[in-house]
Amino acid sequence: MAPKRRTSRVTRNPELIRGVRKHSRSQMYHKRGLWAIKAKNGGKFPHHEKKAAVAEAVAEKVSKFYPADDVKKPLSNNRKHKPTKLRASITPGTVLIILTGRFKGKRVVFLKQLSSGLLLVTGPFKINGVPIRRVNQAYVIATSTKVDISEVNADKFDDKYFAKQVEKKKKKGESEFFEAEKEDKSSLPVEKKDDQKAVDAALVKAIEGVPDLKVYLGARFSLKSGMKPHELVF
Amino acid sequence: MVKGRQGERVRLYVRGTILGYKRSKSNQYPNTSLIQIEGVNSKEEVAWYQGKKMAYIYKAKVKQDGTHYRCIWGKVIRPHGNSGVVRAKFKSNLPPKSMGARVRVFMYPSNI
Numbered sequence: 001m002a003p004k005r006r007t008s009r010v011t012r013n014p015e016l017i018r019g020v021r022k023h024s025r026s027q028m029y030h031k032r033g034l035w036a037i038k039a040k041n042g043g044k045f046p047h048h049e050k051k052a053a054v055a056e057a058v059a060e061k062v063s064k065f066y067p068a069d070d071v072k073k074p075l076s077n078n079r080k081h082k083p084t085k086l087r088a089s090i091t092p093g094t095v096l097i098i099l100t101g102r103f104k105g106k107r108v109v110f111l112k113q114l115s116s117g118l119l120l121v122t123g124p125f126k127i128n129g130v131p132i133r134r135v136n137q138a139y140v141i142a143t144s145t146k147v148d149i150s151e152v153n154a155d156k157f158d159d160k161y162f163a164k165q166v167e168k169k170k171k172k173g174e175s176e177f178f179e180a181e182k183e184d185k186s187s188l189p190v191e192k193k194d195d196q197k198a199v200d201a202a203l204v205k206a207i208e209g210v211p212d213l214k215v216y217l218g219a220r221f222s223l224k225s226g227m228k229p230h231e232l233v234f
Numbered sequence: 235m236v237k238g239r240q241g242e243r244v245r246l247y248v249r250g251t252i253l254g255y256k257r258s259k260s261n262q263y264p265n266t267s268l269i270q271i272e273g274v275n276s277k278e279e280v281a282w283y284q285g286k287k288m289a290y291i292y293k294a295k296v297k298q299d300g301t302h303y304r305c306i307w308g309k310v311i312r313p314h315g316n317s318g319v320v321r322a323k324f325k326s327n328l329p330p331k332s333m334g335a336r337v338r339v340f341m342y343p344s345n346i
């Protein structure tokens with residue numbers, strides 16, 4: 001039952017002086033009509049039934065060990081971060097310019113925003129060498145060019161996909177020591193290459209449908225002499 | 235900067251000149267520097283650059299982290315006056331020899 005809005009309660013007990021009211025406790029009992037409420041309820045005040053007492057927890061075995069000093073419990077932190085708010089100019093299929101990092105200047109297609117707030121982006125790889133990658137919104141300029149992304153399925157990508165591969169630690173035997181180090185960590189597992197191809201297949205088809213878009217994505221952005229970013233329309 | 239890559243050089247920063255420190259006639263305050271950004275000529279144009287990161291890059295004799303180049307990072311804080319000059323704060327104050335030197339004003343953190 002939703003709580004009803006009551007009219008604000010007014011005291012019937014005027015203040016004579018600050019701290020001194022006119023009527024005593026027993027006089028107020030009478031004035032408020034609490035005697036009538038009691039009579040209506042058969043001699044006692046109406047009250048909610050107490051909830052059934054929770055069964056006594058099984059007596060825990062008292063531990064013999066106590067820490068020497070009181071250990072402070074860290075305050076609980078239940079804050080959950082929301083993903084970064086996506087700029088209105090960035091929608092799935094927008095061409096973005098990456099400003100920083102290995103692929104700076106590359107024009108790239110935006111796929112979706114991941115739960116960490118980072119943007120999922122792909123070159124496509126065949127066109128400009130940018131793989132499926134995460135990029136931070138602040139290091140990206142959104143252009144007004146859009147690519148049709150309806151055929152692309154980016155559902156399987158999330159932040160865990162990009163987590164670093166943890167190698168199982170092997171027990172170091174003297175003989176194995178040097179050989180184990182030679183395992184190549186740098187080659188990409190085949191599944192990732194296949195994922196790239198799958199995403200790019202649909203994307204490249206959409207790109208080739210638009211004149212010059214392929215060349216556009218292959219070219220890098222650069223500021224030239226006389227270009228003022230604050231006057232450019234992207 | 236990735237070594238060994240011949241690829242095309244892209245300039246993704248705007249050139250700027252370090253004019254000096256924030257100062258009055260006889261006192262200067264080295265924690266804030268004044269920067270003239272190329273192509274920016276009025277207070278209104280500076281609004282786009284506010285918050286953008288900038289880097290003062292210089293060379294040193296001793297190699298640090300595998301390179302002779304070193305960098306002091308900073309950012310654009312606010313306009314200075316009416317004509318497009320900008321105030322900037324750096325992680326550590328700019329050295330006085332940097333007056334008149336080049337500074338790179340990047341286009342990030344971007345808001346476009």
